[in-house]
Amino acid sequence: MAPKYTVSYFPIKALAEPIRLLLSYGKIEFEDNRISSEEWPKYKDSMPMGQMPTLQIDDKVYYQSNAICRYLAKQMGLAGANDLEAMEIDIAVDSIHDFRLKVGPAHYETDETLKAKKYEELTAETIPFFLKKLEARAAANNGYMALGKLTWADFILTGIAGYLKLICHQDIFAENPNLKSVVDKVLALPAIEAWYAKSPKCDF
Numbered sequence: 001m002a003p004k005y006t007v008s009y010f011p012i013k014a015l016a017e018p019i020r021l022l023l024s025y026g027k028i029e030f031e032d033n034r035i036s037s038e039e040w041p042k043y044k045d046s047m048p049m050g051q052m053p054t055l056q057i058d059d060k061v062y063y064q065s066n067a068i069c070r071y072l073a074k075q076m077g078l079a080g081a082n083d084l085e086a087m088e089i090d091i092a093v094d095s096i097h098d099f100r101l102k103v104g105p106a107h108y109e110t111d112e113t114l115k116a117k118k119y120e121e122l123t124a125e126t127i128p129f130f131l132k133k134l135e136a137r138a139a140a141n142n143g144y145m146a147l148g149k150l151t152w153a154d155f156i157l158t159g160i161a162g163y164l165k166l167i168c169h170q171d172i173f174a175e176n177p178n179l180k181s182v183v184d185k186v187l188a189l190p191a192i193e194a195w196y197a198k199s200p201k202c203d204f
């Protein structure tokens with residue numbers, strides 16, 4: 001019997017969406033278990049690290065979104081042909097997450113004065129810096145994030161694209177055609193089109 005897969009996360013895309021996209025790409029059926037923020041406290045202690053996303057395969061629960069994505073990508077031939085190729089993909093993935101992690105804290109800042117100050121610096125320096133580097137990487141890789149071909153790094157960018165736009169307070173793709181092309185190519189994959197035809201609508 002085929003294993004049963006369950007993805008648990010909040011009812012948003014963010015860190016779970018690359019997992020959902022990879023499972024969809026691999027035509028692996030999964031339960032899309034969305035837990036609301038209100039319900040979350042009931043579940044938190046039962047999660048291995050007190051966080052989500054998790055991927056349950058039969059009765060074993062796996063966590064850490066990158067580890068899960070890398071595992072799925074290996075199953076689907078999206079993880080490079082050798083260790084050097086795998087490192088190229090990891091470099092792209094880590095760079096995307098570095099960007100997210102640099103901007104994220106400002107988005108969650110509750111002191112409005114401090115928040116405005118943080119966004120001033122982010123908008124002037126950090127966001128343009130990362131976008132320039134990531135756009136150059138996508139340009140050098142033929143509109144992909146690594147190796148000039150489809151890899152799981154493209155699913156990471158596509159999955160968290162809406163979340164990145166949200167936390168950056170801007171359309172990060174407007175002036176970055178190669179980055180936009182990465183996302184467009186993933187979204188045009190038939191399995192991904194099928195996923196978005198049936199999954200709950202959410203911008204981020």
Ligand SMILES: N[C@@H](CCC(=O)N[C@@H](CS)C(=O)NCC(=O)O)C(=O)O
Pocket residue numbers: 014015044050051052053063064065066
């Ligand atoms: N490194 C972890 C980070 C997971 C994480 O930060 N999860 C957040 C949501 S994006 C969470 O569960 N927050 C709720 C909490 O910590 O109570 C991963 O990539 O899976």
